[in-house]
Amino acid sequence: MIEATSCGGVVIFRGKILLLYKNYKNKYEGWVLPKGTVEVGEDYKDTAAREVLEETGVAASIIKYIGKSQYSFNIPEDTVDKDVHWYLMMADSYYSKPQREEYFEDSGYYKYHEAYHLLKFANERQILEKAYSEYLDLKKSNLWGNHKYF
Incomplete structure (x- = not known):
């Protein structure tokens, strides 16, 4: 088992x-949220921001920690148990550029219900639900986009 x-x-x-x-x-691999592996000596927030930038070209600001998803998958010699730590993040424009080296062919911003139905994995849909609920709460409290919040 690999963790x-x-x-x-x-x-x-x-x-x-x-x-x-x-x-x-x-x-067909499907639509996913940007994520990637933690590098040695890197903290989770830095990993999240770096991976979003590498995979999408977006320099997003971290708003808050959302939670963790867990799943397993098989590789030829072993089973990988993966933990993914998720953050709610804010972009400053609609610009994005998919990272071709990682086989991303397209990227874009979608309304919540579209994104929810496009996402391939149930665990990412659950994280989206939680993150979007947090976003709506912050927006209702006039805290979204208020840089004093970070």
Whole structure:
């Protein structure tokens, strides 16, 4: 058993959520949230911000920690148990550029209900629900986009 840790972000700009479309060797992989592996000596917030920037070209601000998702998958020689730590993040524009080296072919911002239905994995839909609820609470309290909040 291999244990792995990744961090990622639910990135929001003007109420819309940033998603990536992954297509590996013309095999449908699906729409996902940006995330990636923690590097040695890196803290989780730094990993989340770096991975969002690398995979989408978006320099997003971290608003708050959302929670952790867990899943397992098999590789030829072993099973990988993965923890993913998620952050609610804010972008400053609609700009995004998918990282081709990681087989991301498209990226873009989608309304909540569109993003929810596009996301391939149930655990990412659950994180999106939680993050979007936090976003709406912050917005209602006039704290979203208020830099004193960070």
